[in-house]
Amino acid sequence: MSDVAKLANVSTATVSRVLSQPEKVSKDTREKVMKVIKEFNYQPHMVARQFRTKETKTILVVVPDITDAFFSEVLRGIEHMAVRNGYQVILGDAENDPKREKEYTNLLLQRQADGMVLLTARMDQQDLENISNHFPMVLACEYIDGLDVPTVSIDNISSARKATEHLIHLGHTKIAHITGPMNVVLSRDRLKGYQQAMLSHDITINPAYIQESEVSFESSYDQMMKLLALETPPTAVFVFNDEMAIGAIKAVKDSGLNVPKDVAVVGFDNLKMSSIYEPNITTIHQPKYEIGSKAMELLLKLINGETLQKKRFVLNDKLVVRESSGANNKKVTP
Structure with missing residues (x-):
């Protein structure tokens, strides 16, 4: 800053004002200082600034x-x-x-x-x-x-309930859920939403239909293979997120079955890949x-020192219906 001040023939305080409060400096002085700053590519010393402003x-x-x-x-x-x-x-x-x-x-x-x-x-x-x-x-x-x-x-409970009810409205009763790791609150909430939907429609939950997975394509693939190996495999599955839904779909395909004809799949998050992957994935859109x-x-x-009157902000989600749930030509209750 002192170098800029010498070259512009002004004080260091003036250079500082040009950078922080330009409206307090005359136009001619401001232009003179800015010309030097641009010519020599001057950058303010951030550590010194932080020391001064405590920001x-x-x-x-x-x-x-x-x-x-x-x-x-x-x-x-x-x-x-x-x-x-x-x-x-x-x-x-x-x-x-x-x-x-x-x-x-x-x-x-x-x-x-x-x-x-x-x-x-x-x-x-x-x-x-x-x-x-x-x-x-x-x-x-x-x-x-x-x-x-x-x-x-x-609201992850409500949105998971919505995803599961979508499958119920399509006529499925043998619905599985591949969860995320249960030490994560989102996994517990989405499991709770799945359970609420099943119970509210008087559908018995088969404990074997709930499989915990790591948040990965590979782990979800393995859990789907376990579900398909059951004596009575599910006809539909709600999966913790879209990446894991792709793993589940691949497991179905590798087993010689078809999505959604043999197994309907619903994901979560509405990632870009969910609209590109084949079949396109029915999912919950998060904003x-x-x-x-x-x-x-x-x-x-x-x-800035403001006091927040409200602490919990819950944004709206939306069910996005695509091919993987088999609802293309069917009326589905939102």
Whole structure:
């Protein structure tokens, strides 16, 4: 800054005002300083700025698994909202490990970020409460009951019930569910929605029809093979997410069967691949971009010292009917 000041023949304070409060500097002086800045590609010293303002203008976002396609649109929503408000985003991949999640929170303790959006909630609740008492934090997609932190998500129980009832309305009674890992709240919620739908229609739930899977194509493939090997295999399956639904569909195909003629399949998330894969996958659409954008909006309010009157934000989901459930030419109750 002192170099710019010398070349422009002004004080360092004037250079600082041109960068932070240009309206307080005359047009001629402003143009003279900006000419030097552009000519020499001057960049403000961010560490010095942070020391002075006690702000990093940086947001930490922790993702459970960066390879999961679902999070790309959520992250885009966060990024766009952050950039529009002068913030940059740093990303941490927890790799589904609560210890890694906790390690990333050290960036907050070291004042390397102004706040955090957690897209995963597998840390100890007490640890999260301690962090939220000292730093702005928002949970998105996942949540923890009883934790007084703003959250943004859909109603996973209701949407899973909707997905299962879609299959029931098509006449299926032998409906299986391939869950995600049961240590994840979303897996438990979607299982609960499946169970509610079955019980509300007086359909007996066969325990063998519920198979827990890792969140992967390969694991879901294996669980579907187990279901098909049963003495009375299911005629339909609701799968935890779209990637896993593709694994289930491949298992059906590799067994010489047809989707949806022999086994109807419904996924979750409405990833881009679900509309491209054959057969196209019936799924639950989550407003991924909006979840990210809303989470960032709430975090900015916390950073700015605002008190949120509402802490839980539940966005709308939608059943997207495609080929894999076999409803092409049938009327289905929403």
